[in-house]
Amino acid sequence: MEELTDYCEEKCIHPNLVEKTLHNMPDLDTLFALAELFKVFGDTTRVRIICALFESELCVCDIAEILDMGQSAxxxxLRLLRSAHxxxxxxxxxxxxxxxxxxxxxxxxxxxxxxxxxxxxxA
Structure with a gap:
């Protein structure tokens, strides 16, 4: 059975695909902002808070109770989630x-x- 690799064994550029892709890609600042947004989703507590807010608007006390955590945590x-809009x-x-x-x-x-x-x- 042939082993798959994560690279090309022979260099072969496809100029039309490269040009089309470059033309359609957002600028680096936009991609940086997107990466920062996804970093916010990289924390289980923040994901749990977002999930809790699916049901309804909640006060900090309610969120702390639902997640069984302290209000300060x-x-x-919430400050991080708010700054990420x-x-x-x-x-x-x-x-x-x-x-x-x-x-x-x-x-x-x-x-x-x-x-x-x-x-x-x-899951």
């Missing part, structure tokens, strides 16, 4: 209520979850 993660905050009296920033956050999460479940049906 939750607040730290993934969640928004609303003050009501002495409480801070968080919700998903927009429908794009839900779609990003759902697409990632679908991909994971496709690779591991028991």
């Amino acid at each position: 939750i607040s730290h993660q 993934l969640v928004r905050v609303r003050r009501e009296g002495k409480s801070s209520f968080y919700s998903l920033d927009d429908e794009h956050v839900r779609l990003l999460f759902e697409q990632g979850l679908n991909h994971v479940k496709e690779e591991n049906p028991h």
Whole structure:
């Protein structure tokens, strides 16, 4: 059985494909911003918070209870999510209520979850 490699054994450039790809790729600043966005999803606590906010807007106390964590740890993660424009905050009296920033956050999460479940049906 032939072993697959992650490189070409013989250099052969396809100029038309290279040119088309370069033309359609976003600029480096945009790709950097996208990579930074995906880094935010690289933490299980932040992913759990986003998942909890699928149900409804929640105050920090509720999120801390759902995740069985302290409010200060939750607040730290919420600040990161807010700076990445993934969640928004609303003050009501002495409480801070968080919700998903927009429908794009839900779609990003759902697409990632679908991909994971496709690779591991028991996930």
